Amino acid sequence: MSTSDGYVLGTHKIVDHGPTSQRFNIVIMGDGYQASEQEKYATDVKAFIDLLRSTAPYTDLWCGINVFRIDVVSTDSGADDPGTCGDGSTGSGATPRTYFDSTFCSDGDTRRLLSCNDDTAINLAIAQVPAAHEAVMVIVNTNEYGGSSDGRVAKFSTAPNSAEIALHEMGHLVFGFADEYDCRTCVAGETGHDHYSGPEPPEPNVTINTDRNTMKWRASLTSTTDALPTTTNADCTTQDTQANPQSATYVGAYDGADYFHCGCYRPSFNCRMRALGNPFCLVCQQAIRDALHQFLPAESLTLTTPSIAFDNVPEGLGGVGVTTYRAIVFEVVTCATRTFRITAGPTGGFGTPLGTSISVSANDNVPIEYARLWLSYTSTTAGSTSHGTVTVQCDETGQTWVVNIIANTVARPKSAVTFVLDHSGSMSEDAGDGATKVGKLREAASIFINAMLDGDGLGIVRFDDTAQLLMPVTNVGPPVLGGGRIAATGHISGPELDPAGNTSIGAGVVAGKNALDAAQALGAPHYDVTAMLVLTDGEENTAPFLSAVGSSITANTFAIGLGQPENISTAALTTLTQGHSGYLLITGQLTPDQSARLNKYFLQILAGITNAQIVLDPHGLLTPGATHRIPFQMAETDYGLDVFLLTQSPWLIEFALEAPNGDLISPASVTVLTNLHYVQTAGLAYFRLSLPAEPAKASGTRAGLWHVLLKIAGRKLDVSSHNAVYASGSSNAQGLPYDVVIHTYSNLVFEARATQSSFDPGATISVVATLSEYDVPIDDRAHCWAEVTRPDGSMFTVTMSETDPGRFSGQFIGDVAGLYAMRVRATGSTFTGNLFQREQTLTAAVYLGATRPPETGGTQQFDWCAFLRCMINGQLIDRAAVERLRQSGVNLDVLAKCLEAHCSSKRGS
Structure with a gap:
């Protein structure tokens, strides 16, 4: 029954509000918790801390308190429970072996008097928390009711209301409170506690003095005229049972306290020092405040945004402006609740979308809190400006601040992207779904071109062993018929991308950089964002190499590897893209069920270039007679929406959107909604609209649950919620995959x-x-996870933990060689409580031979495949000579096919 009956695991600072030397330090340790019960112990401690944190006046003193939890393992569970006790109660007689030797009936007379070896507790507290500690507490693992405090250590059990016991005992231990009840055991026939006859008690919450001018809590008396004492016990041989003649918070002098029926007075009718479950009376609260005041950090309320600038907010589509928010921010160091309120303004047409007041208070382990009052601005026309002011006041302190506001509207930021496209010989191979790689490239690139925003620029570079600029960066123009779109589509579909030659990705990247530099040098139009999209199916095998040119790139760079990772310059492309604000996506072997994967990759990269967010990315099979209702969440933060339908025959599908209020948006809606565009072209149909979709119905056509409605043409769309599922399916099934x-x-x-x-x-x-x-991290309002598909097609989920506000991370081991496709998803709520959803596709790859050892000597085998490719693709024989050979009857196409057949392992051709 001593320290030999257990051991100390360690100490945790579970509430950290600053240096131990400057704060009120509570040290908690457990007794009667075995090794297997340490999680329960942590939960029991937290229950006490949660109650303490929410109990007045600690609510306003919390930032002056540190809490240390010492984890102690005992050999056995529980506490000693003597078989008999002086109060007539009986116990189990158990004597478990515990570290602090806790026991009930510690005085021999009172069962609920739970005590322990105080010297052991104090010595452990000194050893584990060497700096000063103001409260040492032992929580005992037993469901029997009990507790005590002798001025050195407070003890309490884990019985129901045990945390209440702890608050009561802490009142004794730290603040010297007396018990305010008028008997110790309250058993029938108790004697010796009828009338107090001693001197003035030293405790701050009991007195024998009823003179309002001299009594110890005279400053807290509710009335300056009411007679004292407030109540008198007419029968001092028993407890006073009369009702409270005053309000619950009234402070006076109530007869009966400190275990006596008469002659000793308490401040209030009921208090936590009289009966558990009551709040501390105002006198006890003031005593706690006085004791803890010295530990509180100095309060400061600092305005960090003396002016608010809505800089360069872009115009919206169709005359519907873009609404954005900016916050007035205060850094708050306080132990109290502080309310900041807008008392005047904002002037100048600015809004207050999230209300005009905000309250903050101290938080666990956070020395500084932030109060944010949100302002809004809706863009108008390019070149317009707004000016205003807003006045903010702190309700509790009376301080006021005047904040200046400015805003301006600019034209939509424009992006320029250069395609850097592989047309080496291997692009003629089957991509895996029956189409050639170059055919898949043409399809995906055309979809990207048709989805681009009017005013954005596109350039096209092709590369094999050399690189050529096919089209300088050109404004794509209006949907479908824009001159830049038509020209770009012509280059993509024409013979200029016919497969031939080796692979110099570096040459293509340099040409892409030069195209972007040339566009910016012209000065008009100016592009706010520049990007490159590199597509290749092979390993670079011709200089210049990416390692030599990557440092010269300034544009955001994305890449797509078409094929298996071991056949692509995976490492070099990863280094290139991650070093330039982009990423690499690898398709793997395309299958009929994933025939649109490359198209979706192109659209995802388009989103990355134009700063769009991906909300949802489902696949389905549309069968005759069915209406697919695909739900998706939008929030008030969203001001534009693109809904793309990828399918081989979009004209065979009736395509519409249903707003949260039930309004239907169809292709015909373009005649009444000026902020709506509908485009239908080969392999693609899409709606593009600003939000709210219907400005006159802003609350019903912006935030909330939207639906995409799809049905095979010829029947009316079913907009009921009963047919609300969309199904994945094979393109070989009876229906239209999309x-x-x-x-x-x-x-x-x-x-x-x-x-x-x-x-x-x-x-x-x-x-x-x-x-x-x-621009504010979403803290504790979202969940994030990754759905990972292994190379063998099996799936698993990676839970991503919020490691910092708004930052989530997870990891897994790539133990199987091949491609890992990751669908990273997030859901949560906005500041106003609206739901949102986001997702993004990522890939990673591991493959045998990724780390190749350097050559160590010996004779290198001559690469006949590379030699013959070099000859026929114009490195040893120029292109004019190649053409003359063709005219003289030498069939170089046959040679090329032989090369592909016999050198297929030499990727990059």
């Missing part, structure tokens, strides 16, 4: 990235995602 990709332009931003420790099997693959709303 993919829906939903993008939003938003002030709520989600971004995911994957990194890996190596490209060898067994590598650690880490996934990190961030969420922010109006």
Whole structure:
């Protein structure tokens, strides 16, 4: 029954409000908890801390308190429970072996008097928390009711209301409170406690003095005229049972306290020092405040945003402006609740979308809190400006601040992107779904071109062993018929991308950079964002190599590897893209069920270039007679919406959107909604609209649950909620396969990235995602996870933990060689409580031979495949000579086919 009956695991500072030397330090330790019960112990401690934190006046003193939890293992559970006790009660007689030797009936007379070896507790507190500690408490693992405090250590059990016992005992231990009840055991026939006859008690909450001018709590008396004492016990041989003649918070002098029926007075009718479950009376509260005041940090309320600037808010579509928020921010150091309120303004047409007041108070382990009052601005026309002011006041302190506000509207930021496209010989191969790689490229690139925004620029570069600029960066123009779109589509579909030659990705990247530089040098139009999209199916095998040119790139760079990772310059492309604000996506072998994967990759990269957010990306099979209702969430942070339908025959599908209020938006709606565009072209149909979709119905056509409605043409769309599922399916089934990709332009931003420790099997693959709303990290309002598909097609989920506000991370081991596809998803709520959803696709790859050892000597085998490719593709024989050979009857196409057949392992051709 001593320290030999257990051991100390360690100490945790579970509430940290500053240096131990400057705070009120509570040290908690447990007795009668075995090793297997440590989780229960932590939960029991938390229950006490939660109650303490929410109990007045600790609510206003919390930032002056530190709490340390010492984890102690006992050999046995529970506490000693003597068989008999002086109060007539009986116990189990158990004597468990515990570290602090806790026991009930410790005085021999009172069963509920729970005590322990105080010297052991004090010595352990000194050893584990060497600096000063103001309260040492032992929580005992037993469901029997009990507790005590002798001025050195407070003890309490884990019985129901045990946390209440702890608060009561802490009142004795730290603040010297007396018990305010008028008997110790309250058993029938108790004697010796009829009338107090001693001197003035030293405790701050009991007195024998009823003179309002001299009594110890005279400053807290509710009335200056009411007679004292407030109540008198007419029968001092028993407890006073009369009702309270005053209000619950009334402070006077109530007869009966400190275990006496008469002659000793308490401040209030009921208090936590009289009966558990009551609040501390105002006198006890003031005593706690006086004791803890010295530990409180100095209060400060600091305005960190003396002016608010809505800089360069873009115009919206169709005359519907873009609404964005900015916050007036205060750094708050306080132990009290502080309420900041807008008392005047804002002037100048600015709004207060989230209300005009906000209250903050101290939080666990957070020395500084932030109070944010949100202002809004809706853009108008490019070149317009607004000016205003707003006045904010702190209700409790009376301080006021005047904040200046400015805003301006600009034209929509424009993006320029250059395609850097592989047309080496291997692009003629089957992509896996029966189509050639170059055919898949042409399809995906055409969809990207048709989905681009009017005013954005596109350039096209092709590369094999050399690189050529096919089209300088050109404004794509209006949907479908824009001159830049038509020209770009012509280059993509024409013979200029016919497969031939080796692979110099570096040459293509340099040409892409030069095209972007040339566009910016012209000065008009100016592009706010520049990006490159590199597509290749092979390994680079001709200089210049990416390692030599990557440092010169300034544009955001994305890449798509068409094929299996071991056949692509995976490591070099990863380094290139991750070093330039982009990422690499690898398709793997395309199958009929995933025939649209490349198209979706192109659209995802389009979103990355234009700062759009991906809301949802489902695949389905539309069968005759069915209406598919695909739900998706939009929030008030979203100001634009693109809904893309990818299918081989979009004209065979009736396509519509249903707003949260039930309004239907169809292709015909373009005649009445000026902020709506509908486009239908080969392989693609889409709606593009600003939000709210119907400005006159803003509350019903912006935030909330939307639906995409799809039905095979010829029958009326079923907009009922009963046919609300969409099904995945094979393109071989009876129906039309489709993919829906939903993008939003938003002030709520989600971004995911994957990194890996190596490209060898067994590598650690880490996934990190961030969420922010109006540039503020989304803290504790979202969940994030990654749905991972292994190379063998099996799936698993990676839970991503919020490691910092708005930052989520998870990892897994890539133990199987091949491609890992990750669908990283997030759901949560905005500041106003509206739901949102986001997702992004990432890939990672590990493959055998990723880390190749350097040559160590010996004779290198001559590469006849590379030699013959070099000859026929114009490195040893120029292109004019090649053409003359063709005219003289030498069939170089046959040679090329032989090369593909016999050198297929030499990727990059």
